[in-house]
Amino acid sequence: MPTLKTLHYDVIIVGAGINGCTSAYFLSQAGLKVALVDKTGIASGGSGAAGAFISPKFSKEGPLKELMAVAYDEAMTFYTTVLASHTLLKPLLHMSQDNPDESISLEQSAVVDARSACETLASGIDFYVLEVQSPSYVEEEWHCEDLRSSHLVLTIGAYPKIMPIDYVGLRGIWGHRIDITTSSDVPCIMHQYVSISPTLNEGVIAIGATHDVHYSPFDPFAIYDIEAGRAELIEKALKTLKLNNIKILKDYTGLRSGSNDYMPMLGSLVDAHATLALHPHLQHGKETDPKEFVYYPNLTMINGSGGYGFVLAPYLAKRLKEYLVEGIPMDKMISPSRFFSRWAKRKKS
Ligand SMILES: Cc1cc2nc3c(=O)[nH]c(=O)nc-3n(C[C@H](O)[C@H](O)[C@H](O)COP(=O)(O)OP(=O)(O)OC[C@H]3O[C@@H](n4cnc5c(N)ncnc54)[C@H](O)[C@@H]3O)c2cc1C
Numbered sequence: 009m010p011t012l013k014t015l016h017y018d019v020i021i022v023g024a025g026i027n028g029c030t031s032a033y034f035l036s037q038a039g040l041k042v043a044l045v046d047k048t049g050i051a052s053g054g055s056g057a058a059g060a061f062i063s064p065k066f067s068k069e070g071p072l073k074e075l076m077a078v079a080y081d082e083a084m085t086f087y088t089t090v091l092a093s094h095t096l097l098k099p100l101l102h103m104s105q106d107n108p109d110e111s112i113s114l115e116q117s118a119v120v121d122a123r124s125a126c127e128t129l130a131s132g133i134d135f136y137v138l139e140v141q142s143p144s145y146v147e148e149e150w151h152c153e154d155l156r157s158s159h160l161v162l163t164i165g166a167y168p169k170i171m172p173i174d175y176v177g178l179r180g181i182w183g184h185r186i187d188i189t190t191s192s193d194v195p196c197i198m199h200q201y202v203s204i205s206p207t208l209n210e211g212v213i214a215i216g217a218t219h220d221v222h223y224s225p226f227d228p229f230a231i232y233d234i235e236a237g238r239a240e241l242i243e244k245a246l247k248t249l250k251l252n253n254i255k256i257l258k259d260y261t262g263l264r265s266g267s268n269d270y271m272p273m274l275g276s277l278v279d280a281h282a283t284l285a286l287h288p289h290l291q292h293g294k295e296t297d298p299k300e301f302v303y304y305p306n307l308t309m310i311n312g313s314g315g316y317g318f319v320l321a322p323y324l325a326k327r328l329k330e331y332l333v334e335g336i337p338m339d340k341m342i343s344p345s346r347f348f349s350r351w352a353k354r355k356k357s
Contacts, residue, residue: 013154015134017043019332020152022140022170023163025055026122026317027310029129030325031161033090036133038333043155044130047139051126053165057262059185059216060120060318061203062087062095066102066112071341072270076316079323086322087120094125096208099196103248108200117197120318121208142170145305159306159332162277165317166265168226171304173277175351176344177268178312182223184237184261185216191253201244204251212257215245219315225263234259267312268347274310274324275343276303283348290352298345308332309344 019035021028024046032044046052062083065076087095100117104110140152143160150160164170166180187207194213197205205214218240223232238256245251267273282302283290290296308328313320330336340346 015043015155016149017041017134017155017157019043019159019161020045020150020155020157021161021163022046022143022152023053023165023167024050024126024130024135025053025163025165026051026058026126026321027165027313027324028161028163029126030321031163031310031328032133033129034325034329035332038329040333043134043136043157045136045138045140045152045155047137049137050130050135051123053167054183054262054264055126055317056123057183057185057217057260058122058318059203059205059214060122060125061197061199061205062118062120062319063100063102063197063199064319065316075271075342076319079316079320082323082326083319083321084118087118087125091120091125091128094121094128094208095119096206098206101196101198103198103200105201119197119205119207119214122318140170145307148305150306159308161328162307162309163311165311166263171277172280173344175278175280175348176273176309176311177347179221179266179268180224180263181266181314182220182225182232182261182263183217183315184220184234184241184259185214185218186238186241186259187212187214187257188251189213189255189257190251192249192251194249198248200248202241202248204245204249213251215241216260217241217315232261234261237261264314264317265311266314270314271312271342272310272314272316272320272324273312273342273344274327275308275338275340275345277307277309278302278345278348279304280348280352284352290349291355293353296349298340298343298348301345301348303345308338311344
């Protein structure tokens with residue numbers, strides 16, 4: 009039952025990290041009425057911790073590298089135009105860990121000020137501090153507390169799922185990075201064991217980040233050892249470049265959200281219960297065209313960008329806008345439904 013406070017939107021976006029903020033930006037620019045909600049605040053998750061280096065993927069050939077190349081080009085254009093004052097352009101030197109003499113350099117790459125970039129993208133958009141527990145679809149509208157919308161977008165990263173979508177293969181990867189000062193010169197962005205880079209703050213050097221798949225901030229018994237994290241970062245940075253008189257200014261920690269197959273996710277979400285009721289043979293491993301699955305109406309998720317969330321966000325948000333505003337179908341290769349058949353089969357056993 010709508011209350012006097014009930015507010016109606018075209019789209020509610022849950023999660024105000026770089027994916028939520030970039031989506032909110034693209035959709036509101038396209039004329040949609042957007043509500044952006046976050047349980048803590050803008051860039052309070054993995055996005056607020058990111059070094060936000062905008063780099064292409066240098067490793068193995070394949071579909072991920074191809075997608076990343078397109079995303080990288082779109083990201084460079086996006087950050088240097090929409091967020092120029094939050095973006096520092098510098099040459100990039102990418103050195104192999106196995107063979108330090110092997111390196112790739114780019115004349116120009118970028119490092120973004122993560123927090124101010126998210127805040128700028130979200131400015132002018134209705135923002136609510138709200139923890140969404142389990143959104144419901146009633147009478148052709150999504151309900152998130154007193155907010156209503158035709159379409160719902162979930163961009164909650166590695167946080168606990170708020171819909172019954174166990175089949176979506178995601179894992180949290182804890183990361184730690186630091187800002188330092190040093191009397192040594194850091195002339196460009198360097199990637200090797202960790203990244204070392206100048207930042208928009210004159211004289212401040214960013215070092216990041218660690219990758220820890222064992223620690224989870226959601227485990228009440230787990231304790232994160234910040235001193236060990238700092239020591240690891242400095243030790244790895246020193247293997248690339250001699251840095252004198254290091255003074256640590258600030259620590260940043262947070263979770264990346266990686267997909268099980270490393271590809272990002274943009275797409276509709278399968279209603280597992282309804283789909284298994286309609287296609288029980290899926291539990292016996294019988295192939296079914298994903299077109300035959302039952303999907304939640306007007307619900308899209310962006311997730312699984314791993315350590316490349318800032319590179320991928322403009323690409324994914326633009327595709328979301330094209331889907332919602334222009335009716336252009338989303339790429340099946342990155343649909344979260346790609347995990348469903350295998351999950352359904354395993355569920356049986
Ligand atoms: C240390 C570190 C360094 C990194 N460096 C880089 C880098 O150099 N380059 C790069 O491209 N990427 C980098 N990344 C990865 C990048 O930060 C992530 O891929 C990106 O932040 C993912 O953004 P997101 O919007 O999907 O999720 P998040 O930023 O995690 O945002 C999710 C948001 O959802 C909110 N939320 C969760 N549940 C609810 C709920 N129930 N109701 C309401 N709100 C909810 C959370 O409060 C949070 O703000 C780094 C990450 C880390 C941790």
